[in-house]
Amino acid sequence: LSERLSGVFDRLTKQGALSEDDVKTALREVRVALLEADVSLPVARDFIKRVQDQATGQAVTKSVTPGQQVVKIVHDALIDVLRGEGEPGALKVDAPPAPILMVGLQGGGKTTTTAKLAKRLKDRDGKKILMASLDVNRPAAMEQLAILGMQIGVDTLPIVKGEDPVAIAKRAKTQASLGGYDVYMLDTAGRLSIDEELMAQVEAIRDVANPRETLLVVDGLTGQDAVHTAENFDERIGITGVVLTRMDGDGRGGAALSMRAVTGKPIKFVGLGEKMDALETFEPERIAGRILGMGDIVSLVEKAQETLEAEQAERMMKRMAKGQFNMNDLKMQLEQMLKMGGMEGMMGMMPGMGKMAKQIEESGFDDKVLKRQIAMIQSMTKKERANPQILQASRKKRIAAGSGMDVSDLNKLLKMHRQMADMMKKLGKGKGGMMKKAMQA
Ligand code: GDP
Ligand code: MG
Numbered sequence: 001l002s003e004r005l006s007g008v009f010d011r012l013t014k015q016g017a018l019s020e021d022d023v024k025t026a027l028r029e030v031r032v033a034l035l036e037a038d039v040s041l042p043v044a045r046d047f048i049k050r051v052q053d054q055a056t057g058q059a060v061t062k063s064v065t066p067g068q069q070v071v072k073i074v075h076d077a078l079i080d081v082l083r084g085e086g087e088p089g090a091l092k093v094d095a096p097p098a099p100i101l102m103v104g105l106q107g108g109g110k111t112t113t114t115a116k117l118a119k120r121l122k123d124r125d126g127k128k129i130l131m132a133s134l135d136v137n138r139p140a141a142m143e144q145l146a147i148l149g150m151q152i153g154v155d156t157l158p159i160v161k162g163e164d165p166v167a168i169a170k171r172a173k174t175q176a177s178l179g180g181y182d183v184y185m186l187d188t189a190g191r192l193s194i195d196e197e198l199m200a201q202v203e204a205i206r207d208v209a210n211p212r213e214t215l216l217v218v219d220g221l222t223g224q225d226a227v228h229t230a231e232n233f234d235e236r237i238g239i240t241g242v243v244l245t246r247m248d249g250d251g252r253g254g255a256a257l258s259m260r261a262v263t264g265k266p267i268k269f270v271g272l273g274e275k276m277d278a279l280e281t282f283e284p285e286r287i288a289g290r291i292l293g294m295g296d297i298v299s300l301v302e303k304a305q306e307t308l309e310a311e312q313a314e315r316m317m318k319r320m321a322k323g324q325f326n327m328n329d330l331k332m333q334l335e336q337m338l339k340m341g342g343m344e345g346m347m348g349m350m351p352g353m354g355k356m357a358k359q360i361e362e363s364g365f366d367d368k369v370l371k372r373q374i375a376m377i378q379s380m381t382k383k384e385r386a387n388p389q390i391l392q393a394s395r396k397k398r399i400a401a402g403s404g405m406d407v408s409d410l411n412k413l414l415k416m417h418r419q420m421a422d423m424m425k426k427l428g429k430g431k432g433g434m435m436k437k438a439m440q441a
Helices: 002-013 020-036 041-055 066-082 110-125 139-152 165-178 196-209 224-236 255-263 284-292 295-321 327-340 343-347 354-362 367-378 382-386 393-402 407-428 434-440
Strands: 098-103 129-133 183-187 213-219 241-245 267-271 279-281
Touching (some): 020 041, 020 284, 041 066, 041 255, 066 284, 098 110, 098 196, 110 129, 110 139, 110 183, 110 213, 110 241, 110 267, 110 279, 129 139, 129 165, 165 183, 196 224, 213 224, 224 255, 241 255, 255 284, 284 295, 295 327, 327 367, 327 382, 327 407
Parallel strands (some): 098 213, 129 183, 213 241
Antiparallel strands (some): 267 279
């Protein structure tokens, strides 16, 4: 019986693998979509190449076409690239007064974003903020920040005519210390394009303020140019994050991918309008969907995967209720753990399994170990998986070596399986079996 069942598992999980041709064909469309979304050409090319290597050979989910599967893989890869390290939208504003330096080209949205961020820090985190405009090129720019400050109830540094940007930065720093501010924000001048004078000025301001955060504010609609801007600012000034503005427009936001690929720095916020509360934490999932513009296909594949997983889980529950638990079942558990990032979450939900999950986890589990354990089970024959007792010493050696593990590691895995199988038996047997109860509930 278990032989037959394991056959079913194999058929369900292996609907054939993606061939190089499948992947290439699908990626041609993806490439067009990326370019239409204004992702920069070299970035799109690199990304496609990476996905191509990654996707070839991957399994196709039941009831999904290879092309659809590739789109889903692309979607997930996009999210991966877009997601930076650390918590989205987090800013380092400890050690008051913490300086935040806002940089970017003219018209990108620096002044607006400075005020939006100040409002957010004030409202959400209760910070006391001082804003200073360093834009001496355009007198109206300083007024603009002062007016926004009044609107949102945030202080701005008094304007002194004829002062240069570095002097203003120094004054802001002093004022922030004396005035007991938590954060002071420096809104710099921009140019229509990158030039040496601008860069030298921003550099001098940076050296005076020694900012905790240096945020590059980029118009999300600029597409190809955004890459050049980001490269320059990051190399010369060293940014800590990006804010993409005008994401309320029609653009598909490909600049987000370009920014991430070129700077490696996190996109922290997106601007969604001119109003002071039109600033949101960057969400990779949302932007990925928008860049790709293939949301229907992605959700179709996700549904198919969910259905398949639900079917597998139900089948396993039924087997467990009968007290059955073979190496295939263990493999599925390990795969789930890999996906869910930990054993406790997965097994903690099952009656009586929480404690064991904890023990297993404490005995030093990580992704690498999990992957190797799965590999060991994969290199067993069907018979061995159904009935691991038949494994001879020589076979054990081969299986362990093939996965880069020792025989002792394999023995540990087998022991874990035995313990779990015993547990299943206890849980499943008898009318009052816990699993049966759990399933009836
Ligand atoms: P700066 O030159 O970099 O300081 O740019 P500004 O902050 O002065 O912004 C230039 C223009 O873009 C202003 O009219 C803003 O109202 C507008 N703007 C800024 N951010 C956004 C945004 O997220 N969405 C929209 N629709 N407009 C924005
Ligand atoms: Mg400005």
